[in-house]
Amino acid sequence: MELPLIPGRECGPCVECCRFIPLDLPELSKPTGRLCGYCVDGAGCSVHxxxxxxxxTWFCVWRVVELDTAWRPDVxxxxxxxDGLLTGEMTLYVxxxxEFLRSDLLFDTVAQWLGEGLRIAISVPGPVGTLPVRADVTEFLLPAVGAGDEAGFVAxxxxxxxxxxxxxFEADGIEERYSVV
Incomplete structure (x- = not known):
């Protein structure tokens, strides 16, 4: 999905997508939770x-939406x-x-998104080589957000x-393969 990037905003040392997003391409295949073999931890892609x-073309929302630096995935x-930007759903892949999970910034941003009518999902990775799991949590979070109850939101x-x-967790079935030239 090609989305316009925020000018001047770079991944920097963040390589979380290179670690947690599974790939199964002809030239590059890596399971969920394993750092891509071409990635230098904290520095980025060696075959950029x-x-x-x-x-x-794949970038996290921090690269395409005005979010505070605290939202950068490695932070x-x-x-x-x-994936859900065009369909009105924000997936927080934890x-x-x-401590960010307990922050005012997370609460305020999720409250804003819910107020704009966006749906919220939470996803987590399993052990290396398994598919992440996710749940739509919109209705579950709304009572705490509507009441301004940050502690209830965190809970x-x-x-x-x-x-x-x-x-x-279900195995992702991806075997590592690196053939980018």
């Missing part, structure tokens, strides 16, 4: 000039997936539990994460 088209622990987010963590 010849990377696959998917890697050229927040959340990759906001772009790849690491950080609901934590309950969703605990429930997703207990899910039986």
């Amino acid at each position: 000039a010849v990377r696959p088209q998917t890697c050229r 927040s622990g959340i990759i906001v997936r772009p 790849v690491r539990r950080t 609901r987010v934590e309950a969703v994460l605990a429930s997703l963590d207990a899910h039986e």
Whole structure:
């Protein structure tokens, strides 16, 4: 999905999509949760000039929407997936539990999105090589957001994460393969 990028906003040392987004392409195949073999942790792609088209066009929402720097995935622990931008759904792919999950910024942003009529989903990765799981949490979060209850919001987010963590994860079936030239 090609979306316009915010000028001057770069991934920097963030490589979370290179770690947590599964790829199964002819030239590059890597399971969920494993850092791409072409990625240098904290520095980025070592084959940037010849990377696959998917890697050229897929960006997290932090790169395409005006969000605070605290939302950058390596800082927040959340990759906001772009997949639902055109359909009105924001998926918070929680790849690491950080204090950001308890922040006013998360609460305020989710409240704003809900107020704009967007749906909210939360997703988590399982063990390396398994598909992530997700749940639409819009209706579950609305009572806390509507009441301005940040503590209740955090408790609901934590309950969703605990429930997703207990899910039986399915193997992604992806075998690593690197052939970018």
